[in-house]
Amino acid sequence: MTVSAYIFFIIKLGKTQEVIDQLRKIPEIVSVAVVTGEYDVIAKVIVENLEELYEIATQRIHMIEGIEDTQTAVVEKEVLIE
Amino acid sequence: MIAPESRPVSKFRRKSTFYSLSLISGIIVSVYVILDDYVNKIYISDPYILGAYEMVVGVIVSLVLVALLHIPIRKKLDGKWFYNIGYFFDRNFRRIRFPQGRIGIYTLLAGFFASGSSILYYVLLERNDASVIMPFSQFVLIYLLLGDSISEKQKPVLVELQSMAMIAVGVIIATVSNNITSSSSSSFLVDIFLIIGPLSLCSAFYIFFQKKALTTKDKEGKVYDSINLRIWTMMIITIGHCLAAIPSYRNGGLAVVREYWQPTLFPVILSMLLVFIAVVFYTRALTMGKMSIVRALKSVSVVSTLPMLAIAGIGIPGLVSVDFWSNTNIVLKISGSILILIGVIALALSETRSILLAKVKQGVKISPEELSKLKGVEDFSFITGIYDILINIKIRSIGKTFRLIEKSIAKLSWIEDVTTLLVMKEYE
Incomplete structure (x- = not known):
């Protein structure tokens, strides 16, 4: 049983592309979207368990230079429409 | 920490599989249209007899393939267990089951309209070569867009209007390419009427009822699967073709099949096998990625048919006419196909x-x-x-x-x- 989560990023001005390039190197991140509004980037992560999510967030994502703030929202239920 | 090779997300492999399935599905479409064209131009010219013959063989081929999809297998994929080969292609597939209730009505209607579009496909194939059949089939997108606009009570947006114009002009150019040597304009008008009218309308209703059948839940709250839908609509299409071919039987149509069944059986089996594989690949690609990208990649068949037919035409005398090689014809075919391809891709990727x-x-x-x-x-x-x-x-x-x-x-x-x-x- 896998765990999905959305990570919302606030990024320092002018660092967006560099951060995206680093995020795309992480295999557990399945999609990255640059958005308008209160966040700058939203990434979707699929991992095996919460322990792995913690490790990726703290050891990989938080190490990327240019990220000002992150918020992680774990998916409780996902509804896909055909 | 899980080893990279056993992680749920294998980004490169998954993505490349998705693109490969969509593209191969499009190319396979080109191959089976050329095979149908080959049987039609060289052996069985009557489109009704050819349609009925191919569909009867097609049902047998599809039933054998569906029987293979029942082979039990237990393997984990993308974090989920699948229990037979069919489940790998469509997660809703368990076994062959008769569509009941509203799903049954939608399947019947899908089959009825699929019969209409399939019969007209053979009629147009007899009148044209394979390279223009694929562009013709894209005209249905205009009806689907108009249907969406009417149901949403909204005007089409600019990109939709641009794509509709590109597809319409592309179809007209492709049709002109096949009538450049015709002295009368009636042949051109008949082709245009068949494409814009019955062929595209039947295809649009087929897609509509197919979607209805796949999204309606049965009494147990389960949705129908594409493999079952394919096999049951195939049965109805076969009945439709056999009925449409009745006048041709009286004119010696069966004698033609009896005479040419040996050289045509292998290409027909191969064509029907490829139709089934294209459908399965398309469905599998849809479960892996965006429908718009699958549709855009699959539209490669509009242009891939032309070089494939040209190569086949060199090896098989009589497959393409002498006019096929004229500069005007080739320029018109390429222009029409490219216009349609751009229209389809723009529409699919502009969301x-x-x-x-x-x-x-x-x-x-x-x-x-x-x-x-x-x-x-x-x-x-x-x-x-x-x-x-x-x-x-x-x-x-x-x-x-x-x-x-x-x-x-x-x-x-x-x-x-x-x-x-x-x-x-x-x-x-």
Whole structure:
């Protein structure tokens, strides 16, 4: 049983592309979207368990230079429409 | 920490599999149309007899393949278990089952309209060569767009109008290419009438009822699968073809099949096998990625048929006419095909994406079904944190996104607040 989560990023001005390039190197991140509004980037992560999510967030994502703030929202239920 | 090779997300392999399946599905379509063209031009010229013959063989081939899909297998894929080969291609497939109730009615109607479009496909194949059949088949997109606009009570947006114009002009150019040596304009007008009228209308209704059959739930709350739908519509198409061929039987049609069954059996079996594989690949690609990209990649068949037919024409005398090699004909065919291809790709890839972050009201019952019924909502997730639901929206313009939020989502009784984030760039 896998765990999905959305990570919302606030990024320092002018660092967006560099951060995206680093995020795309992480295999557990399945999609990255640059958005308008209160966040700058939203990434979707699929991992095996919460322990792995913690490790990726703290050891990989938080190490990327240019990220000002992150918020992680774990998916409780996902509804896909055909 | 899990080893990289056993992780649930194998980004490169999954993505390349997705693109390969979509592209191969498109190329396979070109190959089977050329095989049909070969049998038609060299051996069985009567389109009704050829259609009935191919469909009877097709049903037998499909039943054998479906029997193979029942082979039990237990393996984990993308975090889910699948229990037979068929489940690998369609997650809703368990076994052959007769469609009942409303699903049965939709399957019957899908089969009826599929019969109409299939019969007209053979009629047009007899009148034209394979390289223009693929462009013809794209005209249905115009009807689907018009159907969407009428059901949504909204005017088509600019990109939709541009794509519709490109496809329409492309089809006309491709039709002209096949009539350049014809002294009368009646042949051209008949082709145009058949494509714009019955062929595309039958295809549009077929797609509509096929979608209805796949999205309607049965008494147990389960949805139907594409493999069962394919086999049952195939049966109805075969009955339709056999009925349409009755006048031709009296004119010695069966004698032609008896005479040529040996040289044509292998190409017909191969063609029907490829039809089935193309459908299965297309369905599998849809389960792995965006429908718009699958559709755009599959439209490669519009241009891939032309060089393939040219190569086949060199090896098989009589497959293409002498006029096929004229400069005017080739320029017209390429121009028409490219116009249609650009129109289809522009339409498929021009959608705008938005992410909505919604908060729900305390103490009010949530009804996710209301959200899943809204057109444009791709998927949604219940999440932890300051927001309760993340909704992914994909629609053809920002104006339409506004109308969806303002007139539908914001009016749901259990939604308290919505924050909209427009996607400027996306990596997958």
